[in-house]
Amino acid sequence: MSKKPKHIAIIMDGNGRWATSLGKARHVGHQVGSKVIREIVECSVRLGIQELTVFGLSCDNMARPQEELHYLLSVFMRSLQEYTQEMHDMGVCLKVIGDVQGLGCELSKAVRDAEEVTKTNKVLTLTVALNFSGKWHIHHTTQKLLENPVSLSDDQIEQAFSQLLPSDPDILIRTGGERRLSNFVLYHLAYTELYFLDVKWPDFRQEHLESVLASYAKVERRFGNVGVSV
Template identity: 45%
Template structure:
């Protein structure tokens, strides 16, 4: 990106991505089952979506379930899938009424067929909405997305439909699941952990990172505003020289 382009980037983030971390620790600190932490985390999702609408955010991407999360205890995974079902059944109509477009990225093969059907129904219902684009990353891993995209491009080369020297950053980005949305301006992680855990590795190459100590079930408009305020104080140069 040219220096002049960087200088004219909007200060307010257009796209915010969030790694929602801390449900289990929130529950453990209160002597409650982890399931309760996940339930409270779902409430935080609702608050964050509403806050994003109020604050004029155009795109919100939430890391709901990683490809590595399948390694968690079976009962916890079942509880999370049950919570996902309830969310898809109870929240989508309201999201639609608020003008939110709902979409999912990630490997749907490992999801139960009824969940995939609910996702497809939600995406169809809300596809024309534009007030906020809400993307949920489910069974998602950044490395897996890059590998899968590379494999698809390699297949095109093998078929003779694409030449290797035609592959560039723009083409690669347009082959990702997130091709129809801008890259995140701001990546937030809750719970005090300071890593991105295989989330949107390609897309977050130039994102600003904000790590908050707040556990996800306690996250809401105040914390979102705090992260945005910090973002607005950053000098985003995209590799351009200082001064």
Template identity: 40%
Template sequence: MLGKRSSAAPAKTDGPEDIQGPQHVAIIMDGNGRWAQKKGKIRTFGHKAGVESVRAVVRFARKNSIKSLTLFAFSSENWKRPEEEVSVLMELFNLVLNNEAKRLHKNGVRLKVIGDVSAFDDKLKQKIRKAEVMTAENSDLVLNIAANYGGRWDIVNAAQQLMQDVTAGKLGVDEINEATFDERISTAGLPELDLLIRTGGEHRISNFLLWQSAYAELYFTDVLWPDFSESVFQDAVDDFKQRQRRFGLTGEQVSV
């Protein structure tokens, strides 16, 4: 099983060329609608095409020993999109759970859905629960699907859990720190987020994994999500490996 996350900096290396690949990668899958519009199709066509890119990044993650992959599928702000598009996204989520859960299980992938699932209908919640239970013991890769997720929601939710524990006498106020907060965040128990990728040409993180991104490396690409392939993923990882991760230290300290 995966070890608990640690706030400590990783062991020092001799230089950027010695940096290991990322253990936890998150991706903001942006550009589905624009991809479809460029082809003269409706926006929802792009969302359906993007499913193959999800399969590609899962394959890549498994082949490259990435321990955790977090995909931003549906934000808490996406409910404001046109009703037809939201409806298609929900149908697509149902379809993916139906068709992909067994495949993920067969390939040793553990599926987790992070976000406020209470907003979904009972049928979808049951499918989520069934897929999570079926894959719960798998350890080759943890695939987090962020659905109805927002980074601010995640932080507030963790704070509410801490408050409940303090009120119940399970935790003292002086015991609230980064470690106890981290234990209540949606990605608790997973490796620290190393690399955050956003496709589609935008240069913002859009309320995604705010707590977890504190020391993550950010990588932005103009590639629209349906065109995001294993080779594009490799480009992002190669770029990551060339960076010197200092975690507040100087470059000289890291190189010693």
């Protein structure tokens, strides 16, 4: 049985702190961090990873200073404009989860256009969480379920919550030195292996990812059952 993960999730933390540690404005860190995402997508394709989910912008981030928030959104818009065709050529299917409508019509349309261009691709599914939080997802899904007056089965409820992602992540990587989930895809992380790295996101490279994969290959995943060595 192969121990290569199917699905990797990443909390890309440390952009602003990386920039300020070098005496630069925080937006420089976000700019460099966006280039790292491109590198890691390409790396994931080479390594045969099927699904990659990244935390682009949380609902809580919306309370940041307007100047920084505006720059974050402009970086994402530019990435869509510059990178959609490249993703399509690599066979990457882009999906964006979260309250995208809350970010304005222009960005929302750009997201949907990019999703449309890449929707039939099968090599890698790249899911970007934008204006998203795990609690928002749980509240939003519950509200939708309550709109249905018909009694729902356990399977229907499970399907409503689980359809956010194509599968549960095998691995969650958080860069930046913090040890917390920060309201990411909470419903899907019940049995995910967690890796907290001290390296900040702009310094994250293929060798860091490969180190995590090497560690994961040694893990016996039991999902609550008795392991073979017990």
